[in-house]
Amino acid sequence: xxxxxxxxxxxxxxxxxxxxxxxxxxxxxxxxxxxxxxxxxxxxxxxxxxxxxxxxxxxxxxxxxxxxxxxxxxxxxxxxxxxxxxxxxxxxxxxxxxxxxxxxxxxxxxxxxxxxxxxxxxxxxxxxxxxxxxxxxxxxxxxxxxxxxxxxxxxxxxxxxxxxxxxxxxxxxxxxxxxxxxxxxxxxxxxxxxxxxxxxxxxxxxxxxxxxxxxxxxxxxxxxxxxxxxxxxxxxxxxxxx
Amino acid sequence: xxxxxxxxxxxxxxxxxxxxxxxxxxxxxxxxxxxxxxxxxxxxxxxxxxxxxxxxxxxxxxxxxxxxxxxxxx
Numbered sequence: 289x290x291x292x293x294x295x296x297x298x299x300x301x302x303x304x305x306x307x308x309x310x311x312x313x314x315x316x317x318x319x320x321x322x323x324x325x326x327x328x329x330x331x332x333x334x335x336x337x338x339x340x341x342x343x344x345x346x347x348x349x350x351x352x353x354x355x356x357x358x359x360x361x362x363x364x365x366x367x368x369x370x371x372x373x374x375x376x377x378x379x380x381x382x383x384x385x386x387x388x389x390x391x392x393x394x395x396x397x398x399x400x401x402x403x404x405x406x407x408x409x410x411x412x413x414x415x416x417x418x419x420x421x422x423x424x425x426x427x428x429x430x431x432x433x434x435x436x437x438x439x440x441x442x443x444x445x446x447x448x449x450x451x452x453x454x455x456x457x458x459x460x461x462x463x464x465x466x467x468x469x470x471x472x473x474x475x476x477x478x479x480x481x482x483x484x485x486x487x488x489x490x491x492x493x494x495x496x497x498x499x500x501x502x503x504x505x506x507x508x509x510x511x512x513x514x515x516x517x518x519x520x521x522x523x524x525x526x527x528x529x530x
Numbered sequence: 531x532x533x534x535x536x537x538x539x540x541x542x543x544x545x546x547x548x549x550x551x552x553x554x555x556x557x558x559x560x561x562x563x564x565x566x567x568x569x570x571x572x573x574x575x576x577x578x579x580x581x582x583x584x585x586x587x588x589x590x591x592x593x594x595x596x597x598x599x600x601x602x603x604x
Contacts (some may be wrong), residue, residue, distance in 0.1 A: 294603070363578065459589050466592035469599075513585035516578060 293476035297400055297469065317404070320396040324385045353381070357515065364519035365526055372522055375415075379408065380515035387468065387507035391500065400468040402461060409461035412518050420525035431528035460517055467510045471503045537602050544598030551591020558583045 303314040335350030343351060357377045361369050383399060390397025398404050420428040432449040433442055478499065481492040562580045566573035 360578070459586075459593075462593060462596060463585060463589035466596050467588070470592065470595060509581065510585070513581055516582055517585070520582070 291480070293473050293480065296396075296472060296476055299401075316396045317398050317401065320386070320389065320398045323395065324382065324389055324398065327389065328381045328385050360516060361519050361522075364516065365523035369519070369522055369526060376515055376518055376522075379412070379518055380511060383408075383464065383514050384508065384511035387511050388504075390468065390472065391503060391507060397468055397472055399464055400472055402465045405461040405465040406457070408514075409457040409464075412460065412521065413457035416518075416521045416525045419522070420528060423526060424528060428525070428528050431524055435529065456521060460514065464510050464514055467506055471506055475499065475503065541598040541602040544594050544601055547594020547597070548591045550594075551588050554587030554591070555584055558587060 300316045301313040302316060302319060305313055331346075332350055335346040337346075338344075339347055354377070357380050358370075358373060361373055361376050365372075386397070386399045389395050390400065420431070424430075432446045432453065434445070437445060475496065478492045478496045482489040482496065485492065558580065562573075562576065565576075
């Protein structure tokens with residue numbers, strides 16, 4: 289049994305169809321995303337089904353999630369960022385649920401593909417840049433010129449700041465993608481060891497159990513980091529003067 | 531040299547980027563711990579910065595790992 293540990297990331301078409309020459313088939317990745325969205329909807333709808341002033345268990349969990357994201361957003365970006373709350377909440381719950389569902393065997397990990405994470409990161413980057421320009425016009429470029437810097441240093445500093453700003457979508461997407469792909473590849477490799485060793489497979493099995501625990505932490509942490517960095521980038525757009 | 535062998539060696543060298551990631555993460559958490567022991571009351575407020583610092587330093591290490599994967603499988 290010599291299966292490639294990277295085979296789990298292959299895309300399989302479940303229902304072919306094309307839209308104007310572009311391949312828009314329903315794949316295993318799409319199915320995982322649909323399951324992801326249904327789980328998030330299910331959780332939130334279940335929580336608000338019979339909402340009361342004294343919350344029951346599901347409502348408490350949903351309210352805790354809401355408050356967690358709301359506090360994260362206002363701590364990072366200030367009170368005027370509240371209008372971006374639905375967006376940040378969506379990003380956070382989507383990435384969190386995608387990462388967690390990927391840990392369940394046989395469910396595809398959507399965030400382990402660079403195209404998925406890059407699409408999200410590119411959208412966030414373009415949104416944040418547009419917000420910055422709409423809010424501040426060309427004054428948004430003050431983001432690259434920290435106050436109180438003498439002009440010779442500024443000439444060197446501004447290109448560096450601009451490059452580090454343009455790197456943001458890449459770093460945001462690659463961070464999530466690399467964490468997910470590396471984690472799942474390692475799980476698969478150790479799974480292969482368990483299968484190959486027979487009785488001695490108890491040792492890689494113990495490691496697998498512990499490592500799955502670590503992967504659980506990484507899944508939640510990476511979702512949190514993705515959302516927190518979105519809030520920090522929003523803060524840069526809303527308040528570009530340091 | 532065989533192209534496959536060269537790819538393997540390249541991927542191995544690219545993965546040494548994770549040394550930096552390990553050291554960086556250790557520095558960040560070590561500083562947070564030593565500061566938190568000195569001033570436990572102020573520690574929870576800096577938790578966000580801790581997570582951001584951890585993610586940023588791990589990301590650079592993982593860039594190297596991804597280069598390794600690209601070298602190995604392209």
